[in-house]
Amino acid sequence: MTHVVITHMHGDHIGGLMTDGAPTFANAAYITGQVEFDAWAARDDERFESNVRPLAEKMRFIGDQDAVTSGVTGMAAFGHTPGHMGYMLESDGQQLMLVGDLANHYVWSLAHPDWEVRFDMDKAGAAAARRKVLGMLAADGVPFVGYHMPFPGVGYVETRGEGFHYVPHSYQLLMG
Numbered sequence: 001m002t003h004v005v006i007t008h009m010h011g012d013h014i015g016g017l018m019t020d021g022a023p024t025f026a027n028a029a030y031i032t033g034q035v036e037f038d039a040w041a042a043r044d045d046e047r048f049e050s051n052v053r054p055l056a057e058k059m060r061f062i063g064d065q066d067a068v069t070s071g072v073t074g075m076a077a078f079g080h081t082p083g084h085m086g087y088m089l090e091s092d093g094q095q096l097m098l099v100g101d102l103a104n105h106y107v108w109s110l111a112h113p114d115w116e117v118r119f120d121m122d123k124a125g126a127a128a129a130r131r132k133v134l135g136m137l138a139a140d141g142v143p144f145v146g147y148h149m150p151f152p153g154v155g156y157v158e159t160r161g162e163g164f165h166y167v168p169h170s171y172q173l174l175m176g
């Protein structure tokens with residue numbers, strides 16, 4: 001593992017960073033959003049203190065549109081957490097976006113991006129980020145990977161009605 005890139009600091013996304021009190025990926029570069037780190041550092045969060053703060057000196061902090069490494073760009077999608085980041089991957093002229101927990105349900109989060117979600121810490125911010133990112137993915141035809149999307153976990157966004165619609169990647173291949 002050469003790079004560990006963190007979308008946000010909910011417990012299920014940072015749980016694997018440390019093993020028995022030591023970094024799981026001892027030689028990796030760690031990259032995460034500055035806003036996200038600062039927000040959790042100012043809280044009193046047990047999981048952050050045990051799994052993220054010990055790695056702070058190894059971390060590089062980025063903002064919106066900053067490069068993680070060649071072909072990987074951070075994109076602010078704040079709301080689910082205060083500094084939640086998405087990451088755009090580019091290779092050979094093709095793009096794929098990692099959206100983290102931007103959209104937690106493949107039907108409802110896309111069809112109703114403005115609906116409030118219990119897990120979103122800033123509900124209005126998260127809704128605005130969903131509209132912005134999903135709108136961009138739909139307009140540009142860029143596939144995305146979300147942690148909570150069904151098999152195969154990668155798909156496209158189409159506009160539908162007032163919201164959006166998830167099209168799994170497998171269907172795309174079948175249609176040729």
Ligand SMILES: [Zn+2]
Pocket residue numbers: 008010013080101119
């Ligand atoms: Zn989350």
